[in-house]
Amino acid sequence: MPTTAPTPAELDKYRAGADRFIAALDQEYYDHYAGLKDELELEPIYREHADLLTLEASQRLGEAAKAEPTQRMHELWRFACEGYLGGLTREHAERVAALESTLEVQLGEQKVGFRMLRPTMANEPKSEERAAIERARNDLTDRNINPLHVEALAVEADALRSLGAPNALALYKGFGLKLDELAAQCRGFLDSTERLYEKAADKLFRERAGVSLSQAQRWDTVRVMRAPEWDPYFKGDLMVPALKATLGDLGIDLDEQRRLGQVVVDDEQRPNKSPRAFCSPIEVPGKVMLVIQPMGGADDWRALFHEAGHAEHFAHTSADLPVEARRMGDNAVTEGWAMLLQHLTDEPAWLNRRLDFPRADEFAWEGAATLLFFVRRYCAKLLYELEFHATPVSQIEGLRSRYVELLGDALKIEPSPTDYLSDIDPGFYVSNYLRSWAFEAQIRTHLKHEFGTTWFARREAGGLLRELWSEGQRLDAHDMLKQVTGTEIELEAVAERIREHLK
Ligand SMILES: [Zn+2]
8 A cells, every 4th residue: 555645634643642752751751860760661651652653654754744845844754763763773772771781891809880991991090901991891892782783773774674765874864964065064174173173182181181192092081071170160059050140141030930830940969860960841841841960060060051051942932833843853953052051161251250260261271172072073973974874784894994094083092993883873963963063153153243242141142042942943053043143054163163262
């Protein structure tokens, strides 16, 4: 029987079902990771909404997207396909997670869990010991974990064929992702920042890990990314008050949002609460949870402000928008808003206004150098993932050396070849982060131009942000940026933003 596109009534029913399904998942994630409920019970939710995520639903929405190739229709089609594919490989993902949390290595007197091997290496002073731990980790990965990844890829490859796509890359291009254009920008960014990176990373690695960039090994990055010397300035008990005051300057009353249940800051201490801040948009808008266990330190502040950016975006999204624009859409937009608030925490003007902070320029320098590291890593990852998702499973093993080559060239630090299967973000999420960094840099330039260096303390800037947030994800990052600033998404804007602080 030929597949037919859903009728308008069927589409409305599908939208309503998707809305309830995502709400139930977000409620469950919140309950579990906020430490209110021990088990994470996703299976019953998937079972209840199973008809949304079938092959048939994916194929029928594919027909609808062919007949009406709008962004809205692409979103529904993508939602169904990702749910269908995810369902087929969920068991593999669970087995990988179980192995990662149970595998151990005997190191001298003590056993060290798989996930603690990298941090252990970072703290191990003897290089021959580090090399031994690395060999043990690689061995476990290749023997136990990588075969599961290959199995999942084979399952996915069959499913992709039934969705009419030769591989995942073709499927995602069909959803409207302009990955080739972004890849060209990544190559440009890697070129234009090569010298800048070599100089900045060398200084950063020397200061924080005591090694030059040319001597640096992958385990040194753990120490470089963690800079405890700034922690005393980022006190735990000041986090939520600083967020409240920052939002207050923009004309947003966090207490009032809490009273109305729109944004609920859950900062209670609970034993099983996730140590990392997260946002759970249970209802968009109407019930957005911003969860934090305030411990303090620069990382913790960064995470809170990032998640607060998501929370305010979702809480201000217009209730009149369809589910495609409220809960689906281009996540580069919500990541962009999250980055805008996150980057306040290394903005000298903000640090001087909000905190008693010495050497703000030095801190901003480190922030820019770290950002450069991550953007270059993601550029290389996108280039790698484009090859990865176009390679047949039978030839996947051949990508080991490509992974090392692309990531190693970008960072001047060789990654472990055994990570070539696990260092993949589902659904090309790397493209969301890359575009969100550009979006943030370009929106920030616009805000500074319109409202001055301390734009974040201007109520008019808050008015503009609230207006833009109300659009949810109706527009993709490109169209939204174009509407606000008249410019296209340009990764080079991130390079300029970085150069500003690396002077
Ligand atoms: Zn985020």
